[in-house]
Amino acid sequence: EVQLFESGGGLVQSGGSLRLSCAASGFTFSSYAMSWVRQAPGKGLEWVSGISDAGDITYSADSVQGRFTISRDNPKSTLYLQMHSLKAEDTAIYYCAKDHRSSFGHQFYLESWGQGTLVTVSS
Amino acid sequence: SYDLTQPPSVSVSPGQTASITCSGDRLGDKYVCWYQHKAGQSPVLVIYQNSKRPSGIPERFSGSNSENTATLTISGTLAMDEADYYCQVYHSSAGLFGPGTKVTVL
Numbered sequence: 107e108v109q110l111f112e113s114g115g116g117l118v119q120s121g122g123s124l125r126l127s128c129a130a131s132g133f134t135f136s137s138y139a140m141s142w143v144r145q146a147p148g149k150g151l152e153w154v155s156g157i158s159d160a161g162d163i164t165y166s167a168d169s170v171q172g173r174f175t176i177s178r179d180n181p182k183s184t185l186y187l188q189m190h191s192l193k194a195e196d197t198a199i200y201y202c203a204k205d206h207r208s209s210f211g212h213q214f215y216l217e218s219w220g221q222g223t224l225v226t227v228s229s
Numbered sequence: 230s231y232d233l234t235q236p237p238s239v240s241v242s243p244g245q246t247a248s249i250t251c252s253g254d255r256l257g258d259k260y261v262c263w264y265q266h267k268a269g270q271s272p273v274l275v276i277y278q279n280s281k282r283p284s285g286i287p288e289r290f291s292g293s294n295s296e297n298t299a300t301l302t303i304s305g306t307l308a309m310d311e312a313d314y315y316c317q318v319y320h321s322s323a324g325l326f327g328p329g330t331k332v333t334v335l
Contacts, residue, residue: 108330141324143272151264151272153324165322171290201271214319215276217260 108132110202110219115223122192122227128185128202128220135183136160139205142187143174143215144198144225154200155187159208170196194229231320233327240333247303249330251316254297259318261299263292265320266329267312276301308334 114126126142142154154167155176164176175188185202200223203216234252241247251261255295263276274283276292279299289304311334316327 143324143326150313150329151266151317151326153317153326156324167323176270201270206277210319210322210324212319213260214324215260215274215277215310215317216272216324217274217277217283219273 108204110112110204110218110220112200112202112220112223115200115225117226118192119226120192120194120227120229123188123190124192124225125189126187126200126202126225127222128187130183130185130202130204133204135178136180137208138209139208140176140178140185141203141210142185143201143203143216143219144164145222146195146198147199149198152198156205156210156214157185159211165210168177189225192225192227194227197225197227199224231318231325233316233318233325235314235316235327235330237328238331239335240335241303242335244305245306247306247310247332249303249314249332251299251301251327252295252297253318256299256318257294257296259320260295261294262290262317263290263301264317265310265312265317266315270278272315303332304313306332306334310334 141156204218264272266272279294280292
């Protein structure tokens with residue numbers, strides 16, 4: 107059974123930094139692309155960032171480009187999201203999600219999701 | 230940029246059919262997937278590659294995609310189908326979500 111467990115969320119001041127982690131189990135982590143998706147309070151889902159299976163290709167939404175960095179440690183089966191220069195509008199539940207294949211591309215879909223971790227940025 | 234449009238809400242009576250649309254320029258040229266998201270839970274993939282159902286998703290969920298509109302159809306809607314539904318596509322190296330549709334089962 108695929109399991110994804112996010113951690114690292116919390117309260118941080120505007121301009122601060124935070125690193126989220128996602129521990130994966132139940133599948134061969136190194137064979138799948140992964141993504142971070144967030145949901146701000148009262149808002150819809152927003153894709154944040156994606157990474158290929160080997161970690162050599164990454165993509166990010168314009169809203170976080172230059173501030174957030176996605177990475178992975180395949181031997182540890184862990185996905186990360188390093189967040190800098192946090193803003194109030196980054197307040198959201200952050201989900202990590204498993205892609206159905208190794209690369210990020212036009213047949214993209216997320217077949218498994220974690221339970222999410224809450225990030226609150228105070229202004 | 231590429232924009233996806235969904236109706237904010239859809240109401241349906243139990244046992245009836247709910248249709249949720251997702252519109253975008255030449256959307257039929259892309260692969261569309263759909264997620265169900267209930268309050269306090271993680272999103273669940275219900276349709277991928279326009280019309281395929283993942284294992285464990287009931288047959289009452291179906292999808293189509295043509296020209297500028299993709300449609301998620303829930304046949305014989307149950308109370309447990311009440312949720313927010315999001316379409317998603319891949320565009321310019323990004324995974325884009327639609328704004329979401331709240332399905333209410335009256």
